[in-house]
Amino acid sequence: MTDQVIAADGTALAVQRQGTGRPLVLLAGQANDHTWWDSTRGDFHPAHSTITMDYRxxxxxxxxxxxxxxxxxxxDVVAVLDGLGIERADVYGTSMGGRVAQWLAIRHPERVDRLVLGCASPGGQHAVERSAEVRRALLRPDAAETLADLMYTPGWRAAHPGPYRTLGDASMPAHARKHHLRASNEHDAWDALPRITAPTLVLHGEDDQLTPAVNATLIAQRIPxxxxxxxxxxxxxxxxxCRPEASDLVADFLARPA
Structure with missing residues (x-):
């Protein structure tokens, strides 16, 4: 089911809710819409209703x-929760969605029950950024192929030829892509991370070159x-x-008593 919620500044936000049970907000990566979660959201429906949104x-x-x-x-996530009449929810954010989820838990702790941060970084000068080589590769004409390689191992890609839902929303106008890139690049929650009170699970891929895995440790060291x-x-x-292992790990974490 797709709904529309109006953000504080009047921007319309498309919202999708599936399943029944305790609400779980799923936040996608930079320059992606809700389809980022198409292949995995059903894994959580035995216990949760999943809520996604198309970022502005x-x-x-x-x-x-x-x-x-x-x-x-x-x-915007708070506006979505308000629009759906949800007081509190579990939150699982990956990539830029993990950065967004950090601020949600920091600034609106009363809205977050349990928090999962995947393939994210704390941002700012303390984060370990991708290499200059990776940055250059993402600027080349074959950047989509490079991004696919950064997302998945060659063996997995051979067995799963796509299409992939994690390579960006092709319908985005240029100005929106620019604003998404800047939003992700300017993220810096380092000083505020110790204020997170929600039980938190941090997940990462060992060979992640887009957001190096050491960032998982950095985040976890900052969140009590x-x-x-x-x-x-x-x-x-x-x-x-790593599905279903990753989904099972998240589901088990979300099911634990506080």
């Missing part, structure tokens, strides 16, 4: 030509009581390549 600038949401930020995206799990040999899209 993507999918069926509004695409204002104005600065975006991970804090703004977090405020956070747990870490690293998937051996996996790249950025561990949640697909």
């Amino acid at each position: 600038g993507t999918g069926a949401s509004g695409k204002p030509d104005a600065p975006y930020s991970t804090r703004l995206f977090a405020d 009581g956070a747990r870490v799990h690293v998937f051996p040999g996996a790249r950025h899209a561990y949640f697909e390549e």
Whole structure:
């Protein structure tokens, strides 16, 4: 079911809710819409209703030509929860969605029950960024192929030829892509991470070159009581390549009593 919620600044946000049970908000990566979660959201439906959104600038949401930020995206999530009449939810964010989820838990702790942060970084000067070689490769004409290689191992790609839902929303206008890139690049929650009170699980792929895996440890060291799990040999899209292990791990974490 697709709904529309209006953000504080009047931007229309497309929202999708599936399943029944305790609400679980799933937050996608940079420049992606809700289809990022198409292959895995059903894994959580035995216990949860899953809630996704098209970030502003993507999918069926509004695409204002104005600065975006991970804090703004977090405020948009609050607007979604308000629009659906949900007081509290579990939250699972991957890639830029993990950065957005950080601010959601920091600025709106009363809205977050349990928190899962996947293939994310704390941002700012303390984060370990991708190499200059990777940055250059993402600027080449074959950047889509490079991104697919950063997401998945060659063996997994050979067995799963796609199409992949994690390579960006092709319908995005140029200004929205620019604003998404800046929002992700300017994220810096380092000083605020110790304020997170929600039980937190941090997940990462061991061979992630898009967001190096050491960032998982950095995040977990800043959040009181956070747990870490690293998937051996996996790249950025561990949640697909390591399914169902990753989904089972998340489901088990979310099911534990507080």
